[in-house]
Amino acid sequence: MRVLLRGNFSLWLGAVLTGALLLMAAVSLVWTPYPPAAIDIPHKLAPPSLAHWFGADALGRDVASQILAGSRVSILVGVVAVGIGLLFGVALGLFAAFRKGVAEDAIMKACDFVFAFPALLSAIMLTSAFGPGVVNAIVAIGVANVPIIAKLTRATANSALAREYALAARASGRGPVAIAFDHVLPNIAPALIVQATIQFAIAILAEAALSYLGLGAQPPQPSWGRMLSDAQTVLYNAPRLAIYPGAAIALSVLGLNLLGDGLRDALDPKLRARRS
Amino acid sequence: MTLLAVEDLTVDLPAADRAVRLVDGATFRLRAGESLGVVGESGSGKTMTALALMGLQPPLARVGGSIRFEGRELVGLDEDAMRRIRGDRIAMIFQEPMTALNPLVRVGAQVAEPLVLHRGMSRRAAGAEAARLLAHVRLADPERAARAYPFELSGGERQRAMIAMAIGCSPRLVIADEPTTALDVTVQARILALLDGLRAESGMALILVSHDLAVVAGHCDRVAVMYGGLILESGPTDVVLRRSRNPYTRALLEARPEPGAPRGARLKTIPGSPPHHRDVGPGCPFAGRCALTLDVCRSARPPAIAFAAGHVSRCFRAAELEDAA
Amino acid sequence: MSAAPLLDVADVHKAYRLPRPRPFAAHGFKPALSGVSFAVIAGRSFGVVGESGSGKSTLARIALALDRPDAGAVRLEGRSLFDLGRRDLRAQRAHMQMIFQDPFGSLDPRMRVERIIAEPLAAQGGVSRAERRARVAAQLQAVGLRPGDAQNYPHEFSGGQRQRIAIARALITRPKLVIADEPVSALDVSVQAQALNLMTDLMRDAGVTFLLISHDLAVVAHICETTAVMFRGKIVEAGPTAALFASPAHPYTRELVDATPRLDRAPKAAAPLSAPPAPASGRGCPYAPRCPQARPRCGEDAPALTEAGEGRRVACWFPLG
Numbered sequence: 041m042r043v044l045l046r047g048n049f050s051l052w053l054g055a056v057l058t059g060a061l062l063l064m065a066a067v068s069l070v071w072t073p074y075p076p077a078a079i080d081i082p083h084k085l086a087p088p089s090l091a092h093w094f095g096a097d098a099l100g101r102d103v104a105s106q107i108l109a110g111s112r113v114s115i116l117v118g119v120v121a122v123g124i125g126l127l128f129g130v131a132l133g134l135f136a137a138f139r140k141g142v143a144e145d146a147i148m149k150a151c152d153f154v155f156a157f158p159a160l161l162s163a164i165m166l167t168s169a170f171g172p173g174v175v176n177a178i179v180a181i182g183v184a185n186v187p188i189i190a191k192l193t194r195a196t197a198n199s200a201l202a203r204e205y206a207l208a209a210r211a212s213g214r215g216p217v218a219i220a221f222d223h224v225l226p227n228i229a230p231a232l233i234v235q236a237t238i239q240f241a242i243a244i245l246a247e248a249a250l251s252y253l254g255l256g257a258q259p260p261q262p263s264w265g266r267m268l269s270d271a272q273t274v275l276y277n278a279p280r281l282a283i284y285p286g287a288a289i290a291l292s293v294l295g296l297n298l299l300g301d302g303l304r305d306a307l308d309p310k311l312r313a314r315r316s
Numbered sequence: 317m318t319l320l321a322v323e324d325l326t327v328d329l330p331a332a333d334r335a336v337r338l339v340d341g342a343t344f345r346l347r348a349g350e351s352l353g354v355v356g357e358s359g360s361g362k363t364m365t366a367l368a369l370m371g372l373q374p375p376l377a378r379v380g381g382s383i384r385f386e387g388r389e390l391v392g393l394d395e396d397a398m399r400r401i402r403g404d405r406i407a408m409i410f411q412e413p414m415t416a417l418n419p420l421v422r423v424g425a426q427v428a429e430p431l432v433l434h435r436g437m438s439r440r441a442a443g444a445e446a447a448r449l450l451a452h453v454r455l456a457d458p459e460r461a462a463r464a465y466p467f468e469l470s471g472g473e474r475q476r477a478m479i480a481m482a483i484g485c486s487p488r489l490v491i492a493d494e495p496t497t498a499l500d501v502t503v504q505a506r507i508l509a510l511l512d513g514l515r516a517e518s519g520m521a522l523i524l525v526s527h528d529l530a531v532v533a534g535h536c537d538r539v540a541v542m543y544g545g546l547i548l549e550s551g552p553t554d555v556v557l558r559r560s561r562n563p564y565t566r567a568l569l570e571a572r573p574e575p576g577a578p579r580g581a582r583l584k585t586i587p588g589s590p591p592h593h594r595d596v597g598p599g600c601p602f603a604g605r606c607a608l609t610l611d612v613c614r615s616a617r618p619p620a621i622a623f624a625a626g627h628v629s630r631c632f633r634a635a636e637l638e639d640a641a
Numbered sequence: 642m643s644a645a646p647l648l649d650v651a652d653v654h655k656a657y658r659l660p661r662p663r664p665f666a667a668h669g670f671k672p673a674l675s676g677v678s679f680a681v682i683a684g685r686s687f688g689v690v691g692e693s694g695s696g697k698s699t700l701a702r703i704a705l706a707l708d709r710p711d712a713g714a715v716r717l718e719g720r721s722l723f724d725l726g727r728r729d730l731r732a733q734r735a736h737m738q739m740i741f742q743d744p745f746g747s748l749d750p751r752m753r754v755e756r757i758i759a760e761p762l763a764a765q766g767g768v769s770r771a772e773r774r775a776r777v778a779a780q781l782q783a784v785g786l787r788p789g790d791a792q793n794y795p796h797e798f799s800g801g802q803r804q805r806i807a808i809a810r811a812l813i814t815r816p817k818l819v820i821a822d823e824p825v826s827a828l829d830v831s832v833q834a835q836a837l838n839l840m841t842d843l844m845r846d847a848g849v850t851f852l853l854i855s856h857d858l859a860v861v862a863h864i865c866e867t868t869a870v871m872f873r874g875k876i877v878e879a880g881p882t883a884a885l886f887a888s889p890a891h892p893y894t895r896e897l898v899d900a901t902p903r904l905d906r907a908p909k910a911a912a913p914l915s916a917p918p919a920p921a922s923g924r925g926c927p928y929a930p931r932c933p934q935a936r937p938r939c940g941e942d943a944p945a946l947t948e949a950g951e952g953r954r955v956a957c958w959f960p961l962g
Contacts, residue, residue, distance in 0.1 A: 204747035208810070211705050212761035213734030222760075226751045357829035358800075471693075500692035501856060505900035505908060527830060530902035557904060569904065571834035573863040579882065580841050580863070583834035589799040590829055605831075 051302020057295025064111040072105035077260035085278050094284050097267070098274050103281065107288050109262040113174060114292060117247040117256075118240040120178045125185025125239055130232065132186065133193025134224065137201060138216045148194070151187035159184030159246055167255040174247075177256040181246045185239050192235050196228040203227075230307035237300035241293040248289050264289050319488055319521050320346040320369075324381040325391075327361070327368050331594070338364045338377070338593050340545045343620070343628075344538075348488065351515060351522040353532030353553065355568075356542035357590045362525050365542070366491045369523070370408055371398040386488065404434040407482035411494035413474035417466040424450070424462030427481045434485050449480040453510060472503035476510070483514060493525045508535050529568060533557055538626075541565045544591050544601020546617070551627030561621075561629035561637045564602045600631070608633050645719035646680035647818055647850055648687075648704060648737075653677045653713035655699055673699040674710070675874045678946075681867075683817060686844060686851040688865030688882060690858060690897065696874040697854045701822045704852060705739055706730060717818070735765050738811035742823035744803035748795040754781075754806055755791035761814045780809040783847075784839060801832035808839060812847065819843075820852045825860060837863055858901050862886055867952075870894045873927040876946055880953030890949055890960040893928045926958070934959055 068076075073093070080100035088095045094103035132151070136144040154162075163180030170176050200206060201224065209219045250256035251265025259266070264285040271281035327339040339361040346352050356362040368379050371390065383390040386405065390398070402408075407430075410416040417426055427449055428442035437445065443462075450458035453476040466474055475495060482490055492511065496504035512535055515522050526532050532539050533553055540550040541564065549562035560566045570584040588605045599614040600606070606613065610632060618630045631637070654676060659669040673696045681687040691697045702708040704715055706722040715722045717733055725733060738761060741747035748757055758777045762768045768776075778788035784805040795803055804824065811819050824840070825833045837860065843849045844864075855861050861868055862882050869879035870893065878891035889895040902908065926932070929939040938958055946956040 204741045204743055205749040207707065208739065208741060208747050208807075209749075209760060209764075210707055211734065211739040212810070212814075213731040213764035214760065215731070215764075218763070222752070222756075223749050227749070357831060501858075501900040501902075502692060502896050504902075508908065528902060529830070530904050533904050534902050534908040568830055571831055572904070573834075573837060573859040574903065574905065577863070579866065580844070582841070583838055583863075585834045585838055586831040589801045589832050 048302070048305075050298040051306055054295050054298030054300070054302050057291055058299050061111055061115065061292045061295060064108050065115045068105075068108035068112055072102075072108050074102040074105045076105040076109040076262045077101065085274065088280070095278070095280060097270060097281055098278075103267075103284055106262040106267055107264070107284055110264045110267060110285065110288070111292075113251075113257050113261065113263045114244045114247060114289075117174065117178050117181060118243040118296075121181040121185055121243040121246075122236050122240050124179070124182025125189045126232070126236060128186045129189025130193050130225075133190040134197055134220050136190070136194045137197035137224075138220065144194070147190065151190050154183065155187045155191075157184075159242070160249055163246060163250055164253070164255060167250065172250075172255040172258060174257050174261065177247055177250045180250075181243045184246075185243070188239065189232070189235065192231060193228065196231050197224050200224045200227045230303070233307065234300045234304045237296050237303065241296035241300075244289065244292055244296070248285075317348055318345055318384075319348045319350075319386065321384040322369070322382070323384070325365065325368060325383060326378075326380040327364050327373055328378045328380070329374065330376055330378075335378070336593055337596070338545055339368065340617070341381070341620075342540075342542075342547050344540055344547070344550060346489070346521045346523070346538075348521055349515060349519040350538065351524060351536040353536035353539040354523060354525045354542060355527070355529050355532050355539060357527060359544070359590050359593055360542040361545040361593070362542045363493055366408070366493050366523065366525050369489075369491060370402055370406060371395070372402075372408075400434070403430045403487075404485045405487055406489045406491065407485070407487040409475075409478050409482050409490065409492040409495045412498050413471070413478040414466060416478060417474060419466055421465075422462065423464050423466060423469065423477045427462070427477060427484060430481060430484050445484070446480070449484055450477065452483075453477070453480045453514075455480075471499050472507065475499060475503075475507055479507075479510065479514070483518070483520070486518060487520060489521045489523070491523045491525070494527065495524070496531065497527070504531070511535070529557075529572070541568070544596045545593055546601055546630060547628075548602065548618075548631065549627075549629045551623075552625055555625055555627045559627075561623060561627065561634040562631050563606050563608050563633070563637070566637070567606075645716065647683040647718060648681040648852065649714075649716040649719075650680070650700075650704060651678050651714045651716070653700070653703055653710045653715065655696075655703060655708070655710045672874050674703070677713075677871075677874070677876055679869050679876065679879060681818065681850060681852055683850055684844075684848070685866040686853060686864050688861035688868035689852070689854045689871060690856065690861050690868060691871035692856060694873065695871040697871050698822055700871070701739070701820050701852070701854050705737060705820055706734075731764065735761065735814040736816050737818040737820065738814065738816040740804075740807050740811050740819060740821040740824045742827055744800050744807055744827060745795075747807050748803055750795055752794075753791065754793055754795065754798075757795070757806060758791070758810045758813055760810060765814060776813060777809075780813050783812070783843075784809045785835070799832075801828055801835060804828060804836055805839065808836075808843075812843065812849065815847070817848070817850060818852060819849050820854070822854045823856070824853070826855065826857060833860075840864055858886060858897060870897065875927060875956065876954075877928065877957070878953070878955045879946070880949075880951070880955075884951065884953065888961075890953065890955040891928075891957045892932045892934050892961060895961060896931075926956075934961075 078101060083096045083100040084098055086092050086096040092102050096102055132147050136147040159181060162184055163177060166180040167176045206219060206223050209223055247256055248265030251263040252269045257263035257266055267285040268282055275282060322342055322344050325339055325342040326337060328335040328337050342365050344352060354362045354365060367373050369383060373379055379391055424443060424446045427446035431437045431442040431445055432439060447458055447462050450461050455461045455473060455476050461469060461473060461477060496507050511522060524532060524536055536553055539553045539556050540547045543564050549556055549560060549565045556565060567586045571586060573583060586605050591601055599616060600618045603609050603613040612632055618632050620628050620630050621634045622628050653674050655674040656670040656672045659671055661668055677700060689697050689700060703710050709723060717737060722730060755777050758780055759773050762773055777791050781788050781790055786805055825836045828836060851864060853861055853864050865882050868882040868885050869876045872893050878894045886898055889898055925940040926943050929935045944956045944958045946954045949955045
């Protein structure tokens with residue numbers, strides 16, 4: 041009973057936190073209290089007030105506006121990087137599962153190879169080779185997602201293909217593409233959705249780290265990671281400048297992880313049956 | 317001498333709205349050396365009856381009625397006392413020895429385990445005794461089997477190892493739940509013959525739980541036919557098979573293709589499918605599918621009506637069913 | 642009207658590669674089928690009996706071209722399945738369908754019954770939505786379910802009903818041959834009879850011929866005119882079902898018949914020993930180590946499947962009288 045409640049609770053809290061993140065990004069598209077990049081030296085390091093809810097940073101930029109606008113980069117990176125991971129990962133994983141033998145071995149070995157590089161390290165390598173910027177950061181994080189999704193897809197697809205209904209579909213003359221779309225994908229989708237939310241959270245963290253290192257979003261584009269990096273120089277004078285973006289990152293990642301956790305329980309037919 | 321007397325045994329499982337009765341009023345007796353076959357389809361309550369005898373019902377289930385074993389009441393006995401009986405005086409053999417044996421422990425050590433536990437033997441003495449037991453269940457190469465891990469044995473060999481483990485402490489009662497269902501027919505025949513032999517030489521009693529009437533027919537003195545949690549008919553095997561007084565038993569016997577029957581002959585079918593234990597109403601569980609259903613069958617549990625030679629049928633129309641079969 | 646049999650399985654061999662026992666060691670091979678030949682005549686259902694490991698399920702997969710044999714041929718009405726192109730093979734699949742043992746595993750839990758039953762039609766293509774719906778409804782009725790059941794999911798049905806759904810799927814393309822691998826062994830006894838009667842009706846009314854694979858002699862005897870008995874990847878005896886089981890010529894068939902539990906007689910005393918260790922030589926009759934009639938010759942030389950009169954074939958040096 042408690043387990044189920046916890047499952048429901050994490051789904052609920054995760055959805056609220058993730059919803060808040062999306063809402064922030066949507067609002068920032070049409071309105072922010074100040075232009076997020078507007079420099080206002082007279083108000084530098086202003087404490088929180090009615091005019092500046094979270095205060096202003098070392099250049100007098102409004103922190104609340106930057107937090108709102110910074111969510112856009114986080115979401116952009118998360119969506120596109122996870123999208124890249126899903127697109128190529130699912131395709132490679134399915135191909136490996138359907139084409140046993142040499143093709144499967146080759147794909148999985150290649151995945152292991154990419155896997156062996158920490159995502160952040162390969163992102164640093166990529167951005168240092170092609171120059172810093174959001175696009176390169178996204179590509180780097182997305183590429184790192186591909187082997188994770190590919191391995192998950194292959195493993196779950198193999199077990200779906202081993203089921204008799206997949207064999208029955210083959211026996212009735214259906215081709216591999218039809219079987220993939222009708223039998224394999226619907227049955228492995230829950231696992232993929234859960235993994236995607238977790239990869240989304242990791243992508244947000246990775247973007248923050250890259251921007252912190254100066255390899256991600258470039259000024260004047262607002263980014264939580266870069267806010268952290270900027271706050272470092274005035275950490276003793278105004279620690280709150282690090283706390284706001286830090287909290288934003290932490291809450292977003294927490295929300296997505298809880299959402300993934302909750303979805304895992306909600307999409308598991310065995311747990312669902314017990315609940316009803 | 318009566319070894320086991322089960323009187324009005326009930327097993328209830330609390331569910332969301334009301335308790336679900338998985339076993340309802342099971343009553344039977346077993347003498348030393350006797351064998352009882354419990355036959356039923358999925359959801360009939362046959363496995364739950366077997367588990368309740370061992371005190372192994374699911375954690376929330378409530379057991380009512382009386383189980384007297386060697387003159388001692390087992391219902392309500394605390395877990396410690398029950399554990400001392402389990403594996404020592406009453407032993408159980410499961411359907412799938414692959415899952416009932418620990419995959420990471422050598423077979424010999426597993427067979428030795430009850431001896432260490434109940435007989436206080438040293439590991440070394442128990443190991444030697446295990447080798448003797450494995451030979452006793454006629455494993456072709458007992459030394460190899462003792463050293464093997466479960467996955468290294470065939471299905472039949474694993475089931476023999478399970479039997480060796482069960483008989484180690486010379487139990488007075490062995491409960492075998494579908495012991496041969498996962499095995500090939502030729503292996504099944506040998507395992508059942510082995511159980512017959514052990515029973516004859518040691519005087520242990522056997523409860524053989526099976527979905528297959530024919531398996532039970534060949535190896536049991538008495539048979540109880542369960543359906544929807546109720547024992548619908550029980551009695552000496554010959555009497556139940558040849559002069560059944562219960563429409564369900566009769567339907568089961570007729571639904572079975574016999575090897576000698578002409579090809580393509582129509583089998584008598586029973587409409588519908590066995591009820592889920594949640595759906596068993598106040599009446600006879602077979603009422604919906606039975607050709608002889610009366611109004612009363614749907615509203616009240618049929619009483620147990622006794623005939624000669626310990627033959628009992630739960631059916632309102634039992635007396636009408638003459639010795640026709 | 643060709644004279645070719647409906648299904649012709651000719652000298653099929655198949656071995657599975659075992660994992661390496663040690664790193665860098667050579668792969669072992671486990672033979673699943675060695676030289677299996679038989680023909681299924683249209684209108685005469687054919688049974689295959691044997692125990693686990695006899696190769697009967699491998700045979701089903703190869704007969705359906707779900708697996709390729711290492712050697713040998715499978716012909717459906719004279720067309721060799723493994724020489725067809727992918728497109729032609731897919732077209733041939735309309736003529737042969739399969740029923741699986743497990744009525745829970747063989748239906749996709751995320752599909753409605755209508756889509757499940759119509760799947761072989763989707764594979765063939767060229768069937769309109771309205772026609773598909775009508776044929777599914779007709780098929781549901783033919784197997785004793787309601788047309789309204791088409792919109793439900795598999796988990797809403799009992800085991801017996803699911804097996805009917807699986808049978809409906811197998812019949813939607815009006816196949817000539819249906820391969821059924823243990824179609825009733827997962828069903829409750831009281832439900833088995835319904836499924837067996839349904840199969841009998843389909844043979845009579847829909848012109849279906851079954852290749853029925855089972856461990857249960859009674860089920861095979863009920864459906865099949867001709868039967869082959871398999872042991873360790875070989876057919877050891879084949880012939881008209883009734884004669885085969887009434888007077889087995891191969892000692893293994895005899896053992897199977899004796900081991901089958903029956904209501905009408907006490908069990909025959911079974912040999913008490915479990916299977917003794919496998920023989921060192923792979924040359925002799927595979928059944929020799931277990932055979933009560935084995936003589937020295939049986940351990941040295943494997944007998945071939947030879948004609949024994951009255952349509953019977955037996956692979957034994959010393960067939961029973």
